[in-house]
Amino acid sequence: MTDIEFFVFVLLVVSFTAGLLGSLIGLGGGILIVPLLTLVFRLDIHLAVGASIVSIIATSSGAAAAYVRDHLTNVRAGIFLELATSTGAVLGALLIPFLPGRALYFLFAAFLLLSLLPMLRRLGEEIPSGVEPDWLARRLHLGGAYPDRVLGRVVAYEVTRVPVGFAMMFVAGMASALLGLGAGALKVLAMDWGMRMPMKVSTATSNFMIGVTAAASAGIYFWRGDVVPEIATPVMLGVLTGSVVGAQLLLRLTNRRVRQLFIPILLVIAVQMLLRGIGVW
């Protein structure tokens, strides 16, 4: 086995672990892949983003398939908001060659810290009440209904403050392209806090949108040569299998406990990315 083959094998194993941990934290594997490739293997951050963004399509599409089958996804709202995330992503993909690696490290650290905030305190409500739909939500029929297994009934809901959600989604799209993440935390925030959608619907719809958002920049990175097959393929396969196993494990673990366990680890990663941005480490 040559050194490059051994590296690909190691990448497969660590990506599996990242996918497993990512699905347990609920932030997805992407948030761990870029720090892993840059901090541990010292890969150029632009190429790490290229490999990570492809793996995100795999994991989010798998989860999205399950959520859509269970009718939790608001397909109309998702597609409307994909207008914002995909334009944001294309803009990010066009900007990234002009951004030095150090700027990306800074942005990554900042984004990681922001993603941790909703984990400490739940911002949205499980099922918001008294939501008055705004003009856009009425015009586009964005309201919906989903079967709630816990409550054992179909819950109807309305959507409001669509422009707020749309603007947040544009930022989420740009962050996704620049940092190689799904930006799921920001997407959920845009829907459950911004547009006051039910928590379960926000999570499901966020997963639905992540694939399209990631594909918008991944298509550009692919022809640009920033999706290196020897790196992106083991990462994609590892993260995908890891997240499948993680989802199975999650059924037997209490979510909240697990999440809080990982907050210190993510804090350490954020600090290290910050130090790389300054050029110290």
Added chain:
Amino acid sequence: MRERTAGVETQTRPTLSPAQERIDLLISRVLRSGVLLAAVIGLIGLILFFVREPLPGEPQTLPELLHLRPETLTTSPASLVSGALAGQPEDVMRVGLLILILTPTARVALTLILFLLERDLIFVAIAAVILLILLGGLVGLVGG
């Protein structure tokens, strides 16, 4: 199904319209099979990678791979197809990755058709714009 005030509908069993059931199932299947196909092709490419020698022009050693600069390993549709048909590991892996990128694109195309059948013109337009954005990147029109 749609009401002004949210969360007040009372039903004993979760039910949705049969059309909605079918659409959701179709989207779910497209996503699942796209990821599965990409993973299988990626795995074949990876196995070939362990069996075969790296192509000239691809990174030959580990330091070469890790010190790769952005925008150097560019590829073209022609070399991708010929390489994949010849069973070159890197190009087989690229095909797998491309199928993965195409999966959400196929889902957008599918929803476009569904909105067309429903004669929901606003959403036909929205889905068409997203499809154009995705295809613009995929055919190298944007940012290549």
